[in-house]
Amino acid sequence: MSTLAEMLGADFLLRNALLGSVVVGLVCPLVGVYFVLRRMIFLGVALPQLSAAGVAFAFLVTSLAGVHQHGAASERALALVGSLGFAFIGLLVLAALERHGRETLEARIGITYAFAAAASILFVSVDPYGEAEMTHLLRGDIVTKTTANLRLLTAVLGSVAAALVALRKEFLLVSFDRDMAIVLGKRAALWDTLLYLLIGVTISFGVMTAGPLVTFGFLVAPPLTARLLTRHMLAFSLVAAGLGGATAFTGFYLAYRFDLPLGATDVTLSCALLLTIASGQQALRLVRGPRHPRRP
């Protein structure tokens, strides 16, 4: 209890890290809802990895050019440019291949992940001075987050959340029935691009804040859990965000209280919650009998 009181205190040393973690936990599931509904969950693995490769690439290029010093104030901005750049390019290429490519979506996402993971390792290995700093950034630098970083994160991810809520009827229509959207005169390609833009921004900031693993965990686990509990689209999004925020807070508490790695604690907690609820529902179905149809 004293740990919880300490965490909620105004002078808590890791207050920025706690708030940053909760912001990522709240917003990633709002984006992840569309990953689940569009059946492209593995994009949630590939894109954070691609974003991480972008961070490594930005450092490598500036390091080779001799203009980058690790630890400088501009390091974070540089990492952000690389992260956003790779995430956007990856999304645009995947979106273009979705319309014109011959391979399955799984194949494209698999290749993207393999490329991104290999490129991250190669970029880091070629940059002889920055391996430690980049590894630190690629894992997510949430513990060292400054107040200015937290403000930027909150402003950007807050805007993403507001856009997702405000434009939900358009995003839902193009996701559920793209042909219907076109017949109704909606610019489906424009709405898809805007959704991908919001996804790219969220993933880039998520990776920069908490690392690829936590970002993927929050993109996928809370929406999958929320889907088991809700029947309406709005409730689905809100419950997913609520579960993500609550998991981020509880994960932070457990990590701080028992000196555990934060990212791994968050993801394990999210998955444990999903398994518990899924098992509980399965048990209920067995007790009630086959009258209740199984959800698709």
Place this chain on the structure above:
Amino acid sequence: MTPLLALRDVSLGYGGPPVLEHVSFDVERGTFCALLGPNGAGKTTLFRGMLGLIPVRAGRIDYGFDRRATPPGYVPQKETLDPIFPLTAYEVVLMGAAAHSPPLWPVGRRPRRVAAECLERVRLGEAAEQPFWALSGGQKQRVLIARALAVQPQLLLLDEPTAGVDPGAEAAIIDVIAALNRDAGLTVVIVSHHLRLVREVVQSVIWVDGGVVRVGPTAEMLAAERLEDLFGAAARRRV
């Protein structure tokens, strides 16, 4: 009188050679029309072209109504919609009713009322709060008809609405569509494989076969002798 839909020397296709060329016909206001033909003949291509889902490669399609103000009502096959979406029957219909709400604008009271009314028109008012994925095939198809009606269209285009549903549900779906045409004067084009079912209700037939499109009254286009020529003796028994 201006036809509601007029195709003039239209060519349609997907990038390679055109699937259909030099297609010309009219769909008159208030008619109930069936789009028929063997599998692979180009029915879907023509249907998607009429909806504006694929570009017209040559010729032109004229709509006798303002497509932006009153888009066509589109009823896809229920299998094309993923059951993973957590939507109720009412929320699916609301997508059509909210078609005229601008982006960033919350869905107002009027579209909500229209959505509820459209569900009643297809006799599914009591299923409004049921999850869409949990409905029977016939009910899903009627929900999709309600969604198309919620757009308040002048032209209703349906893609095999009776595919994969039991005979009782087939009759209920065709009854609903026929009533919309008869009572509300809605112009309807229906893609179907079910010759017997559509023969009883449609006034004209668009027949697609071998890249050729022919249009005529039902009695002539679905005459037993003509179908026997096209499909053999089995077709006579089907109608």
